[in-house]
Amino acid sequence: MRANFIFSEVWIGLRRNLTMTIAVVVTVAVGMGLLGIGLMINSQVSSLTNYWMDRVELSVFLCGKNDAFPACKNKGAITQDQKTNLKKAIEGLPDVQKVDYEDQNQAYQNFKENGGNNILLSVIKPEDLPESFRVKLKDPDKASAVEESLKGQVGVSNIVNQRQILDSVFGFMGKLRNMALAIAILMVLAATLLIGNTVRLSAYNRRRETGIMRLVGASNVYIQLPFVMEGVIAGLIGGVLAAVLLIVTKILIFDQIQMYMTAPLSWNTLAGVITLTMVVGVVICLLASFVTLRRYLKV
Amino acid sequence: MIHFDNVSKVYANQNRPALDHVSVDVDKGEFVFLVGPSGSGKSTFLRLVLKEERPNSGAIHVAGKDLAKLSNFKVPHLRRRIGCVFQDFRLLPKKNVYENVAFALEVIGKPRRFIRKVVPEVIELVGLEGKAHRMPEELSGGEQQRVAMARAFVNRPMILLADEPTGNIDPATSIGIMKVLDRINRTGTTVLMATHDAAIVDSMRKRVVELEDGKIVRDQSRGVYGQAY
Numbered sequence A: 001m002r003a004n005f006i007f008s009e010v011w012i013g014l015r016r017n018l019t020m021t022i023a024v025v026v027t028v029a030v031g032m033g034l035l036g037i038g039l040m041i042n043s044q045v046s047s048l049t050n051y052w053m054d055r056v057e058l059s060v061f062l063c064g065k066n067d068a069f070p071a072c073k074n075k076g077a078i079t080q081d082q083k084t085n086l087k088k089a090i091e092g093l094p095d096v097q098k099v100d101y102e103d104q105n106q107a108y109q110n111f112k113e114n115g116g117n118n119i120l121l122s123v124i125k126p127e128d129l130p131e132s133f134r135v136k137l138k139d140p141d142k143a144s145a146v147e148e149s150l151k152g153q154v155g156v157s158n159i160v161n162q163r164q165i166l167d168s169v170f171g172f173m174g175k176l177r178n179m180a181l182a183i184a185i186l187m188v189l190a191a192t193l194l195i196g197n198t199v200r201l202s203a204y205n206r207r208r209e210t211g212i213m214r215l216v217g218a219s220n221v222y223i224q225l226p227f228v229m230e231g232v233i234a235g236l237i238g239g240v241l242a243a244v245l246l247i248v249t250k251i252l253i254f255d256q257i258q259m260y261m262t263a264p265l266s267w268n269t270l271a272g273v274i275t276l277t278m279v280v281g282v283v284i285c286l287l288a289s290f291v292t293l294r295r296y297l298k299v
Numbered sequence B: 001m002i003h004f005d006n007v008s009k010v011y012a013n014q015n016r017p018a019l020d021h022v023s024v025d026v027d028k029g030e031f032v033f034l035v036g037p038s039g040s041g042k043s044t045f046l047r048l049v050l051k052e053e054r055p056n057s058g059a060i061h062v063a064g065k066d067l068a069k070l071s072n073f074k075v076p077h078l079r080r081r082i083g084c085v086f087q088d089f090r091l092l093p094k095k096n097v098y099e100n101v102a103f104a105l106e107v108i109g110k111p112r113r114f115i116r117k118v119v120p121e122v123i124e125l126v127g128l129e130g131k132a133h134r135m136p137e138e139l140s141g142g143e144q145q146r147v148a149m150a151r152a153f154v155n156r157p158m159i160l161l162a163d164e165p166t167g168n169i170d171p172a173t174s175i176g177i178m179k180v181l182d183r184i185n186r187t188g189t190t191v192l193m194a195t196h197d198a199a200i201v202d203s204m205r206k207r208v209v210e211l212e213d214g215k216i217v218r219d220q221s222r223g224v225y226g227q228a229y
Ligand SMILES: Nc1ncnc2c1ncn2[C@@H]1O[C@H](COP(=O)(O)OP(=O)(O)OP(=O)(O)O)[C@@H](O)[C@H]1O
Pocket: B011, B012, B014, B017, B018, B036, B037, B038, B039, B040, B041, B042, B043, B044, B045
């Protein structure tokens, strides 16, 4: 096998179809880039999901002195008896694992730690914050059911179901991911067709050469390799562009929202994503050129 | 060397066979003219030898190999032992004489050192010494056909197939082409040449196989073109 012969043929082929080559490179780059972004979102969502699902709580807020919640209107603060009964009632539910009581001082501490903003901090005093029961569940999926059964209990002002909040956040991220993947699939389809077309053009342009190659007994590999390589090299260039796109996306987007994430997107994950998209890109180019060749290059 | 046993070929969408129960034996080192009117099946015969087409019935052996049993994978190896020359030369216009001949060796993966040694030899054999760096467009038709012959012969094939090699060339130049084919034949290469050129066939006095409507109507050693039988 004469490598430089193959490469000079490939180079000539790529240049002769420059516009098609550019089209292939761009579609592959965009397709693989979106695929990569989808994968990156996915890895963030699953690390977030794992982290949060273990911590999902129901916050059962209790009525304070002059609480504005309709459930507490004109009833005054919850009494110690009511508190004990409520705790027992909650603990009695089959899906509940653990109930923690959070008093006003603790609530104030948590509020401070969770980055409540400075202006609010300066006006809010511990007495302004409600007491609550933090209810940990055996199965996070049961959160809504438990919430339903606690609603309307005496002394309960309001229930915050973290699961609902998480679901809407994850739902949004999942939608983003699905969109990226859907467009990626379309792009991959377009890239396949474009590569097929490029290879077909190339086979037509080089029909003299391939005709002579067949006659003098060049092996199929030797005849087909330059075409397949054209597709693969265009795919590789597209893959490199996609990699650049992914690195830029990590720095400009994922690293900026890092503080909201439990595990920031690591360079390792990115390297994995890039490798995967490259492999997918090259394999697609390889298959597309190969299938086209079978049709247009008789042996 | 080439053995056709009751070979028939009907192209798809054609009712008349291009070759009709043809049996022929060509020995090693022979020079055979394939003559006959247009459409009589000469080119079809040559394509069958190359396994470019497959017969509908009958058996073909080339260089001891049964073509029906030869896998597609091995067809290139068969073709390396067969050189081909055509009426339309089939040179690569962007390569010079040397590169055109070397191309045949490059694409079958021969080492560069070998190519550098044998290409000038064969260019000299076909009488193009000093013109190795000319482009095809700077050559006459006869010279272009010599390049094609050099390319066909550079890998020292056992068989040379020539399909109307003088079809685009004037009679005087054709004599030169025939001299080269004769020279190639004298190295022990079997030559099979399809032609319409009566003067050439008559002057060479070689074996003549005549086809008509796909049937062999004459097979004569030291024959002439249009002789009655
Ligand atoms: N690829 C093909 N498909 C269908 N029919 C074909 C094909 N090639 C040749 N034929 C038919 O087969 C018959 C023999 O053709 P062939 O080319 O072998 O003749 P030939 O003797 O070489 O003619 P010529 O002297 O004009 O070159 C003709 O009737 C032709 O129309």
